[in-house]
Amino acid sequence: xxxxxxxxxxxxxxxxxxxxxxxxxxxxxxxxxxxxxxxxxxxxxxxxxxxxxxxxxxxxxxxxxxxxxxxxxxxxxxxxxxxxxxxxxxxxxxxxxxxxxxxxxxxxxxxxxxxxxxxxxxxxxxxxxxxxxxxxxxxxxxxxxxxxxxxxxxxxxxxxxxxxxxxxxxxxxxxxxxxxxxxxxxxxxxxxxxxxxxxxxxxxxxxxxxxxxxxxxxxxxxxxxxxxxxxxxxxxxxxxxxxxxxxxxxxxxxxxxxxxxxxxxxxxxxxxxxxxxxxxxxxxxxxxxxxxxxxxxxxxxxxxxxxxxxxxxxxxxxxxxxxxxxxxxxxxx
Amino acid sequence: xxxxxxxxxxxxxxxxxxxxxxxxxxxxxxxxxxxxxxxxxxxxxxxxxxxxxxxxxxxxxxxxxxxxxxxxxxxxxxxxxxxxxxxxxxxxxxxxxxxxxxxxxxxxxxxxxxxxxxxxxxxxxxxxxxxxxxxxxxxxxxxxxxxxxxxxxxxxxxxxxxxxxxxxxxxxxxxxxxxxxxxxxxxxxxxxxxxxxxxxxxxxxxxxxxxxxxxxxx
Numbered sequence: 001x002x003x004x005x006x007x008x009x010x011x012x013x014x015x016x017x018x019x020x021x022x023x024x025x026x027x028x029x030x031x032x033x034x035x036x037x038x039x040x041x042x043x044x045x046x047x048x049x050x051x052x053x054x055x056x057x058x059x060x061x062x063x064x065x066x067x068x069x070x071x072x073x074x075x076x077x078x079x080x081x082x083x084x085x086x087x088x089x090x091x092x093x094x095x096x097x098x099x100x101x102x103x104x105x106x107x108x109x110x111x112x113x114x115x116x117x118x119x120x121x122x123x124x125x126x127x128x129x130x131x132x133x134x135x136x137x138x139x140x141x142x143x144x145x146x147x148x149x150x151x152x153x154x155x156x157x158x159x160x161x162x163x164x165x166x167x168x169x170x171x172x173x174x175x176x177x178x179x180x181x182x183x184x185x186x187x188x189x190x191x192x193x194x195x196x197x198x199x200x201x202x203x204x205x206x207x208x209x210x211x212x213x214x215x216x217x218x219x220x221x222x223x224x225x226x227x228x229x230x231x232x233x234x235x236x237x238x239x240x241x242x243x244x245x246x247x248x249x250x251x252x253x254x255x256x257x258x259x260x261x262x263x264x265x266x267x268x269x270x271x272x273x274x275x276x277x278x279x280x281x282x283x284x285x286x287x288x289x290x291x292x293x294x295x296x297x298x299x300x301x302x303x304x305x306x307x308x309x310x311x312x313x314x315x316x317x318x319x320x321x322x323x324x325x326x327x328x329x330x331x332x333x
Numbered sequence: 334x335x336x337x338x339x340x341x342x343x344x345x346x347x348x349x350x351x352x353x354x355x356x357x358x359x360x361x362x363x364x365x366x367x368x369x370x371x372x373x374x375x376x377x378x379x380x381x382x383x384x385x386x387x388x389x390x391x392x393x394x395x396x397x398x399x400x401x402x403x404x405x406x407x408x409x410x411x412x413x414x415x416x417x418x419x420x421x422x423x424x425x426x427x428x429x430x431x432x433x434x435x436x437x438x439x440x441x442x443x444x445x446x447x448x449x450x451x452x453x454x455x456x457x458x459x460x461x462x463x464x465x466x467x468x469x470x471x472x473x474x475x476x477x478x479x480x481x482x483x484x485x486x487x488x489x490x491x492x493x494x495x496x497x498x499x500x501x502x503x504x505x506x507x508x509x510x511x512x513x514x515x516x517x518x519x520x521x522x523x524x525x526x527x528x529x530x531x532x533x534x535x536x537x538x539x540x541x542x543x544x545x546x547x548x549x550x551x
Contacts, residue, residue: 011380055414078380080371081414109510110415113456117409117418148514198372201363205372220371223516 002202003302010199014056014078021063024328029066036083037091038063039073048175049073049095050166052104052159053088054111054151055080057198058219060329061155061298062105067327069320070163071104079198080220082110088118092127100128100172102179104162106151106219107133130176134158136188136309138247139216139225152219153261153298154186157311157321160330164320182317187247188259188309189240192217193230196264196301205300215240219263219300233270237277240308245285250312252286257321259309260292264299266306271295274306290318297329338438338485339547341394347437347541348404352386354537355379355530365526369513374526377412381420384411397437401428401445416527419457419466426452439488443481446474446492457510464506464513464520466527469499473535486547489539496535500528 007013014036021038022031029038036056043049052062053075063074073091077083088103095101103119105111112133119129135146136154161182165175192214195204205221208214213231216224231239250256260275262268271294282289290313298307313321325332339347356379363375385407394400401424409421427449434441450470459465476495480488503525508514513525541547 077413078373078377080373081377081412081417084410084413084417086410087413108415109457110413110418113415113418113422114413117456198376200376201372203367203372205367222371222513223519 003197003204005199005202007199013199014076017056017059018063018076021328025066032090032094035087035090036076037073037087037094038066038076039091039094040066043072043095043097045097046099046170047072047097048099048166048169048172049092049097049101050104050159050162050175051075051088051091051095051101052155053077053083053091053115054105054108055082057301058298060296064329065156065159065327067325067330069160069167069323069325070327070330071159072166079200082108082114085114085117085121088115089121092118092122092129093125096127099170100130102162102166102172102175103129103131104155104159104179105133106155107135107147107149108151128172130172132158132162132176132179132183134183134186136183136186137216137218138187138189138244140218140222143247150218150222152188152190152309153259153307154188154309154311156259156293156297156330157186157257157309158183160325161317161320163325164323167323178316178320182311182320185248185312185317186309187244188307189244190217190224190263190305190307191215191236191240192224192263192303192305194265194304195221196303198301213305217305219298221300221303233273234277237274237308238281241278241281244308244310248312250285250287250310255288255290255313255318256282257291257311257313258282258289258293259297260294261298261307261309262296263303263305263307264296265302265304268294271306274308278308291321338436338441339542341397341400341435343547344397344437345389345392345394345400347538347547348400349386349390350541351534351537352382355382355533356386358533362526362530365524365529368523369508369516369520370526373414374416374530377414377416378420378530381408381412381417384408396432397434397441398428398431401431415457419453419527420530422452422456423449423470437485439477439481439483439485442485442488442492443474443477446470446477450474459510462506463510464503464508464525465510466525466531468503468506468525469496469528469531472496472499473531486539486542489535489542493532493535493539496532500524500532503528
């Protein structure tokens with residue numbers, strides 16, 4: 001069955017969503033010609049550039065995270081497909097202000113190859129580039145193969161810390177160090193209750209029986225760790241949290257930021273019920289919550305479900321997290 | 334025999350024929366990818382080869398290498414994703430050693446597939462047996478090298494057949510790369526969409542070279 005979507009020409013969704021983002025920013029960001037790349041309109045000389053990006057279809061990631069103490073630019077691919085090297089390279093050139101550019105993106109084969117090709121081309125032009133691949137999804141591979149893990153909503157934590165670090169630190173290697181630390185302190189896990197669909201086909205990206213859920217389902221419908229009968233909120237959260245907490249592991253006395261993320265079609269009501277239980281579990285484990293974000297940050301079209309992400313703070317990460325932020329998707333006073 | 338092959342304009346027309354065929358394969362490839370990936374392979378390949386067709390159809394090229402690299406650059410820029418990087422690299426890497434070549438011969442085909450395969454492996458890190466397009470491309474390369482002294486239509490037919498058999502074998506493989514790698518045994522029974530695309534590209538080339546009037550040596 002075709003999904004109802006409020007679009008014009010399905011092949012034009014990416015340029016049209018970009019036009020919408022540009023309009024909402026009111027002149028603070030600009031598009032680079034015909035390329036689906038967005039950068040801040042004003043960038044100070046000497047600033048380490050932070051470029052994020054990935055396939056479209058996961059809005060508000062990535063473009064709506066351009067802003068103060070956040071990303072300087074975003075390279076947007078087609079729906080669920082990494083941006084091309086020429087798009088990434090164009091954005092890299094625009095963000096290069098003499099101190100190099102840091103790439104932060106989710107760990108997927110397509111993103112890795114396209115960003116790597118762009119980084120090689122940029123290096124050939126004398127622009128130093130470093131890369132942090134986000135691999136926060138604990139369901140996507142066991143801990144001993146963490147570099148096989150996918151990047152999901154934990155991108156938000158890493159981009160925020162990287163953005164604040166890039167705004168306050170002068171060297172690319174320092175920004176790389178802090179960003180890597182944030183990435184390594186981030187873990188996420190998701191659950192899907194129904195599928196999203198790609199605009200051009202209108203067909204769901206996977207089949208999931210009406211009474212079943214998939215724990216650990218990926219952002220493109222990649223299979224997770226188990227398919228089960230529908231559960232109530234509390235036992236479902238308990239199951240996810242036990243896996244999540246054991247992975248880093250998070251310990252009694254830790255302080256964390258929490259993100260309860262809607263995968264596209266789950267209501268705030270459900271997210272709040274989930275958040276209630278996550279806080280209960282964390283309190284029971286002696287883990288203090290420094291900050292809680294709830295809402296749509298990293299989605300898969302109209303996929304229903306949610307993910308839970310945790311960032312373990314230390315003093316340095318806490319300082320970068322607390323720095324004010326101003327973007328379409330994330331505002332912090 | 335070795336000199337028998339396609340001139341640059343005919344080689345370009347062959348690639349336009351490939352582009353049209355790939356555009357027409359959108360639904361087949363999308364359905365294959367839906368089973369084990371994220372359903373976008375057909376859309377991406379159709380968009381990429383449409384861009385290739387628009388880019389090359391009316392242009393003249395002064396070498397086979399530059400023609401192939403124009404195809405690769407178009408694919409890379411318009412598809413994005415893993416498919417854009419890999420198929421773009423196949424044509425860009427495969428064309429790198431053919432900058433002086435003005436005829437598409439069996440020897441040029443073998444060189445294209447050899448260099449293209451090496452570039453793809455270096456970029457993506459896939460090995461034979463990983464359930465990727467390499468499992469179609471490597472047997473095609475071997476077949477083309479074995480027939481490098483035969484007429485182009487014969488070596489292309491052999492390469493296409495080998496790629497098709499390779500693509501069939503991916504159904505029995507577990508995925509270790511890309512979005513299908515977390516599927517485990519659920520990927521069994523499904524062909525890798527990139528391997529099928531590789532087969533289709535070579536099949537369309539072979540089809541064109543075998544047609545009367547293509548001067549492919551038939």
